[in-house]
Amino acid sequence: MAIPVLRPFTSIAYSTSRDLQLISSTDSPTLCSVHKPKRLVCCATPSVSNHVGSEVGVRLSVGTHFIPHPDKVEKGGEDAFFISSHSGGVLGVADGVSGWAEKDVNPALFSRELMANASSFVEDEEVNYDPRSLIRKAHAATSSIGSATVVVAMLEMNGILKIASVGDCGVKVIRKGQVAFSTSPQEHYFDCPYQLSSEAVGQTFLDATVTTVELMEEDTVVMGSDGLFDNVFDREIVSVVSSCDNVSDAAKALANLAHNHSKDSSFDSPYSQEARSQGFDVPWWKKIMGMKLTGGKLDDITVIVGQVTSSLSS
Numbered sequence: 001m002a003i004p005v006l007r008p009f010t011s012i013a014y015s016t017s018r019d020l021q022l023i024s025s026t027d028s029p030t031l032c033s034v035h036k037p038k039r040l041v042c043c044a045t046p047s048v049s050n051h052v053g054s055e056v057g058v059r060l061s062v063g064t065h066f067i068p069h070p071d072k073v074e075k076g077g078e079d080a081f082f083i084s085s086h087s088g089g090v091l092g093v094a095d096g097v098s099g100w101a102e103k104d105v106n107p108a109l110f111s112r113e114l115m116a117n118a119s120s121f122v123e124d125e126e127v128n129y130d131p132r133s134l135i136r137k138a139h140a141a142t143s144s145i146g147s148a149t150v151v152v153a154m155l156e157m158n159g160i161l162k163i164a165s166v167g168d169c170g171v172k173v174i175r176k177g178q179v180a181f182s183t184s185p186q187e188h189y190f191d192c193p194y195q196l197s198s199e200a201v202g203q204t205f206l207d208a209t210v211t212t213v214e215l216m217e218e219d220t221v222v223m224g225s226d227g228l229f230d231n232v233f234d235r236e237i238v239s240v241v242s243s244c245d246n247v248s249d250a251a252k253a254l255a256n257l258a259h260n261h262s263k264d265s266s267f268d269s270p271y272s273q274e275a276r277s278q279g280f281d282v283p284w285w286k287k288i289m290g291m292k293l294t295g296g297k298l299d300d301i302t303v304i305v306g307q308v309t310s311s312l313s314s
């Protein structure tokens, strides 16, 4: 993006994936229904167990994959993300605004610190499962210079997924082979998204879009930076997710697809379509030759895929 900065504060190396099984290995996941997906809230029966880690409810099984911008491989890119097993699972992605590099500021610092802070406040009483509060506290605690777009999603064990987003990182929920929910990107103008900033000119948690989605068993949550959504269409995301056996493979396949599209100058990407819709295009003399603005968008690409599962105490 053209303005402000971010990337993985975790030790997850780029081009590698890590599968975090948020369900404790001591859990014995049991589907409430073996026949068909159902509303997860149905799983929140009031049964009680004394066994540690045998809480009733829904969880996310999570896979992640990150591929840095080709020019930012050495420094590890400027996106950042975290995953937490708190409650049903917490996911977050931040994208450092690259424009800060022109001011000799490393755009990755703000995004990484923001995600590190968010991760540390996940269980904070004041946050209380509210992703907007999590963004507020993480932003307030971040002292690095820079700015970043950010999205945070918190899943309660009753199946309620709360999402807060500032800018153009995003979340999609895939249900029964279709995109059932998408966040909407916020931008001031093309390529200049809303962003949390170290400077007063930026946005705050008050500008975040906040959404609640009631997840169902077998739903898949796909979170990513704009490097994913600018290069991969919804139909492709659905196709990739449905063709993969597990969340780790799905995250890797989505990131690789986005990466391949980002390098393809002839691919009519979501990004190039959006650019044309905003009035950007090739020079007139190319237009007469029947050419149009195409191509993917080179960028850091962060993908987090979460599969909803339910577990019953046993």
Ligand SMILES: [Mn+2]
Pocket: 001, 095, 225, 226, 227, 299, 300
């Ligand atoms: Mn980006």
